[in-house]
Amino acid sequence: MIHDIDLALYLNGPAKEVVAHGFARDSMIDFASALITHDNGRFSRIQASRITDKKKRLIEATCIDKFVDCELLRKEIIINRQSEIRQAEGQPYTITAIQEAVEVRPQEALLTELQAFVASCRGEASADLPGVEAGLQAMRICDQIQRAVTV
Template identity: 85%
Template sequence: MADALLRVGLIGLGKMGQNHLRVLSMLKGVELVFVADSDHATAQRASTSLGVPAIHELSAIPAGTDAVVICTPTVTHAEMIRQAAEHVNNIFVEKPLAGTLDEAQLIAAFCRTRKINIQVGFIERFNPAVQELKAILDRAQQIVSIDFTRTNKLSARITDVDVVTDLMIHDIDLALHLNGPARDIVAHGYVRDKMIDFASALLTHENGRFSRIQASRITDKKKRLIEATCIDMFVDCELLRKEIIITRQSEITQVEGQPYTISAIQEAIEVRPQEALLTELQAFVASCRTGPTLDTPGVEAGLAAMEICDQIQKAVMV
């Protein structure tokens, strides 16, 4: 498979599925071999446009398919994975891994037993600003705390999950990715119509670091921020504009006979332009060929994020 085209099918042609369709159809080394959607007319339009077969049941996945990408509603993820695993060993599933923690635990066990290579769609890991931020923090003298803020208006297409599994889960994954496993969680939030629309959580990690995570879909204000407090610097990372500013420890100088002068040293870090979805799918293709890397979010990362989501949801809903 190292040199041959990777034969990939796409399941789900909603908004995110259309984005995957665009990237997969132009990805080097990939052949799109089928599309599928619960709306057969949508699948047929994509089929006609790209000259790719449309299937209406996963039992019809063509022989020789190497991998599938699942972009269906969250509540269907577990069942889609089980059905797809009857035909392929490589599966990309959009986040979250499953609709509930119980489902995520069952599907994780299923994938371990079947030795399924799963990548969960934590796209922020592939945001070039996040990748540059991780490189900066890996060189930091000591990380004390990282703050994550993510807000967005409620999407009409997201009706099956709350703000924790819709938005906050991205930063939960990043918190675990950057700060390691958590040992304690405190959370509160705002519930509307039995759905959590605002949540704030403090994670204390096993290494002593802290992650403060806030997510909201109450207002139209859209924010994607990461702020890292380190012993030797403070790092502002704006994910939408892909901007990073480092403020290093202030310098205190004195000229004889003059007052003290305190000055901060700021440095703007250049972030390379790169589409995160393209990088994410390239990583999936690579994992299908040679196996996942440590930075590729697999089934264990998907399960770990769901475990934290579940604890936050229970704390908020008390």
């Protein structure tokens, strides 16, 4: 869940409030669902489960004029735009769904992450990568979620 929290903070900015629910056995969380409300009014809903081995990594963004589906495991991004409704005089109307696939460059995520870490250690950090403070903020949110679920 830490990677998803990190992405939520990167995409939507600092968190104002975190509400979480779930269940744990002993000290291990089996399922957690968190709603993060960001300072800018946006929100992120994040879920993580250890109940089954099914792997699922999705980002869904609802925008003013589109809905974006990101499948992180398959590295697919689909943009769904507002449908067009057309009707010629005296003819039945047709609805056309507009979908756009975004090409994602194939790369191994962990390798890229490690390369960025090494570059940062060498003082070659990229300005658009999250820094130490972003990591601490993500860890604070993890702590809030863990405390809410294991109570």
